[in-house]
Amino acid sequence: MVTGQAGRAAPRRWVVGWTGASGAVYGVTLVKELIAAGIQVHLVVSDAAWRVLKEEMGWDATKRREALLSGLGLEEGDERFVYHPQGDIGAAIASGSFVCEGMAVVPCSMGTLSAIAHGSSDNLLARAADVALKEGRPLLLVPRETPLNAIHLENMLKLARLGVRIIPAMPAFYSGPQTLDDAVRFMVGKVMDSMGIPHRLYRRWGEPDDQA
Incomplete structure (x- = not known):
């Protein structure tokens, strides 16, 4: 928990970015799991990501907020x-004074990765990542x-x-995935591991089968 105004405890917050790389299901699943874990999610979605969401998830990109709420199973x-349009460069998450635990870009396109690596923050998603770095x-x-x-590879090495x-x-396949959803849950679980958020999304090496 972080402390808000007047010393009140504010909810845990993470910024999440979705880009135009294939694998929209990873980002959607992550946001669902974070919300279920009690994390407040501030989401920014690139224009290219909306194209992928339409192609891979069947979401209506012409009614973006409605599509997000429906796809994530949320009510207005x-x-x-909190949804932030990519063009809203003045959004709260564009400022270092916005308190959050960090940011995850899932999935991350090579174009976005390059922009982050070179400090080219000409949209809200890249700016929010720049804020996390600074x-x-x-x-x-x-x-x-x-x-x-x-x-x-050079851009990844630079960022690493x-x-x-x-x-x-x-x-991975050591957990014996039986469905595509199992593989997605494994990847989302690895992301949440790096966030320090407990979960039971996949069976860890050495765990009994009924522990996942």
Whole structure:
């Protein structure tokens, strides 16, 4: 918990970004799990991500707020969720004075990763990531691209040296996934591990099968 005005305890908060990389289900699942865990999510979605949400999830990109609430199973006014349009560069999350625990970009396109690596914060998503860096807060990126070229790898190395956690979308198979949802849950669980948020999304190595 963080302390808000007049010393009141404010809810735990994370900023989450969705970009135009394939794998929209990772981001959607993460937000659902964070909200279920009592985390207040401040979400920013790139224009390219809306195209992917339409293609991969069947969401109506012409009615964005309605699509988000429906897709995430939320009601209007739910204080656990705040949506910020990518063009709203004056949003609260664009300022270092906005208190949160960190930011995760899931999935993270190579274009967004490059913008973050080079400080090119010309939209809210990239600016929020820049704020996480400058304030020394955790920044987690889940790149989804293959094959990777030298520019991609150099950008990841640059960010990793700055303390950014790079979590490629590489589901493991030791837990015996039976469905695509199992593989998604594994990746989201790895992200939440890096966030320090307890979960039971996948069976950890050495755990009995009934512990996942």
